[in-house]
Amino acid sequence: MSEAFDLYVTRPGQAAPEAVAPPxxxxxxxxxxxxxNLSKSFGLHKALNxxxxxxxxxxxxxxxxxxGSGKSTLLRTINHLERVDEGFIQIDGDYVGYRRKGDKLYxxxxxxxxxxxxxxxxxxxxxxxxxxxxxxxxxxxxxIVHGLLNRKQAxxxxxxxxDTVGLREKANAWPRHxxxxxxxxxxxxxxxxxxxxxxxFDEPTSALDPELVGEVLDVIxxxxxxxxxxxxxxxxxxxxxxxxxxxxxxVDGAVVETGSASQVLDNPRHQRTRRFLEKVL
Amino acid sequence: xxxxxxxxxxxxPLKVVPARYPLRLLGAVFALFIxxxxxxxxxxxxxxxxxxxxxxxxxxxxxxxxxxxxxxxxLGTVFGIIFGTLLALARLSKSYLLNSLAWAYxxxxxxxxxxxxxxxxxxxxxxxDNLSLGIPFTSIEFFKHPTVDxxxxxxxxxxxxxxxxxxxxxxxxxxxxVGVEQxxxxxxxxxxxxxxRRTFRIILPQALRAIIPTGFNxxxxxxxxxxxxxVLAMPDLFYTVQVLYNRSQQVIPMLMVATVWYLVITTVxxxxxxxxxxYFSRGATRQVAPTPLQRLRLWRTAxx
Numbered sequence: 001m002s003e004a005f006d007l008y009v010t011r012p013g014q015a016a017p018e019a020v021a022p023p024x025x026x027x028x029x030x031x032x033x034x035x036x037n038l039s040k041s042f043g044l045h046k047a048l049n050x051x052x053x054x055x056x057x058x059x060x061x062x063x064x065x066x067x068g069s070g071k072s073t074l075l076r077t078i079n080h081l082e083r084v085d086e087g088f089i090q091i092d093g094d095y096v097g098y099r100r101k102g103d104k105l106y107x108x109x110x111x112x113x114x115x116x117x118x119x120x121x122x123x124x125x126x127x128x129x130x131x132x133x134x135x136x137x138x139x140x141x142x143x144i145v146h147g148l149l150n151r152k153q154a155x156x157x158x159x160x161x162x163d164t165v166g167l168r169e170k171a172n173a174w175p176r177h178x179x180x181x182x183x184x185x186x187x188x189x190x191x192x193x194x195x196x197x198x199x200x201f202d203e204p205t206s207a208l209d210p211e212l213v214g215e216v217l218d219v220i221x222x223x224x225x226x227x228x229x230x231x232x233x234x235x236x237x238x239x240x241x242x243x244x245x246x247x248x249x250x251v252d253g254a255v256v257e258t259g260s261a262s263q264v265l266d267n268p269r270h271q272r273t274r275r276f277l278e279k280v281l
Numbered sequence: 282x283x284x285x286x287x288x289x290x291x292x293x294p295l296k297v298v299p300a301r302y303p304l305r306l307l308g309a310v311f312a313l314f315i316x317x318x319x320x321x322x323x324x325x326x327x328x329x330x331x332x333x334x335x336x337x338x339x340x341x342x343x344x345x346x347x348x349x350x351x352x353x354x355x356l357g358t359v360f361g362i363i364f365g366t367l368l369a370l371a372r373l374s375k376s377y378l379l380n381s382l383a384w385a386y387x388x389x390x391x392x393x394x395x396x397x398x399x400x401x402x403x404x405x406x407x408x409x410d411n412l413s414l415g416i417p418f419t420s421i422e423f424f425k426h427p428t429v430d431x432x433x434x435x436x437x438x439x440x441x442x443x444x445x446x447x448x449x450x451x452x453x454x455x456x457x458x459v460g461v462e463q464x465x466x467x468x469x470x471x472x473x474x475x476x477x478r479r480t481f482r483i484i485l486p487q488a489l490r491a492i493i494p495t496g497f498n499x500x501x502x503x504x505x506x507x508x509x510x511x512v513l514a515m516p517d518l519f520y521t522v523q524v525l526y527n528r529s530q531q532v533i534p535m536l537m538v539a540t541v542w543y544l545v546i547t548t549v550x551x552x553x554x555x556x557x558x559x560y561f562s563r564g565a566t567r568q569v570a571p572t573p574l575q576r577l578r579l580w581r582t583a584x585x
Contacts, residue, residue, distance in 0.1 A: 128468035174564035
């Protein structure tokens, strides 16, 4: 799994790869996420309750649901920012946080978990750019530390990514001097710098002023065409309708309904989904 | 507020009258009065004996004492920071044993007066004739030496000051680290940055913004606190001055020598703090204000 990203020459903008990508090619591969019987509790509160979900490579999945329904927790478990109590997650067959040998799962050490995270870009609600580093330093930090690129290559790649998000001229700015929408676009560029197979977005527009939401969603739409697997937790129903290949609706830590955008949003089968949509639309 | 007066026409610009603060003027006059009173009393009272002050201020004996004070401050600060950082990281570690050990250390050295620590250390040979390092409960020994030879005045002073300093520094550093937003830890983890890199590149530089003001408090406190080594009969700045005025009875002018040198030390440290804080505020504030020097230069170039 560790060799899967010595492939810095490619970038978003190419045709979506085949449904099941071979694991070690020299092109950017999209990841297939398989979530099996996932459960997670915080004290007495059950945040995730027996969630199973398969996300096909190169697709865009939007997770909807009322607050406290476990959407963000699910996303965080995919990147192992949160440990699970039961069940497991596989990305392209590799267990997240574990190594399988026979029918035993061995917990991975910190170092190996960090390596795994390279394949999973994560975009936070509050951007979490490093405020003491310039935009460029934010982007080149991870690829250099992981030894994927040398400094010169990393800077070149950073400018490519800044072009993708339309912020080339902000390379030497400090994050706090930028608007929320710009910060989030930089955060997306930073996550992309590791050439991930999967991009996870945790309510990427929730902290933004309404007029800035569009610019961030536009960047995500662009990514949707690039063939990376996208999982987006959001409240933007319009965005879900436009971009999502599949919409997942969650309530109380469980998946209530999944289907295409038109299926779930226009003809919801469950009453709970219907009630939620009535409130947000 | 409603304004019933007609709108001004753009052709007639309105005149701006600055607000006046008569109390501020009164305050300024009062401050000037106090200042003049101080200057007059210090300059005209012959008992300050400024001639003696001038004679001793740059005397090699005084400078030697000053050097010792500075050296103790430097070593106390450096060891305090190194050991304090380790203690802070231990306090934040998930290992229960490491955490408790660090807590106990900080508890102990924050409880004991520095004076007591120094005297106990100085009398350490009474407890142990030899200092040795080996594996407990075995006869394996890597190193063994008589305590009296190892713990001379200077060593005791450095160890004592560093030990106490590190306990306080550890808590300051821990406070700074805890103050960094949780999202920063998560963002660093999500990018897969290894632990040392997260600590030293992402978290600590941000923590330093909170650490530096209190940290400099500690350093300045230490610079003056070193005067306590007089109990070990170590001739630092203060002890040297004491010895001299006991001999000559010129108490006040000699104390003024020490006073002015301590003022100089603190001033230099304060200026240093200003620039260090400025450096670490990059990116955090919208606009970094110009330094006094830069302002002076701007002012001079602005003048015709």
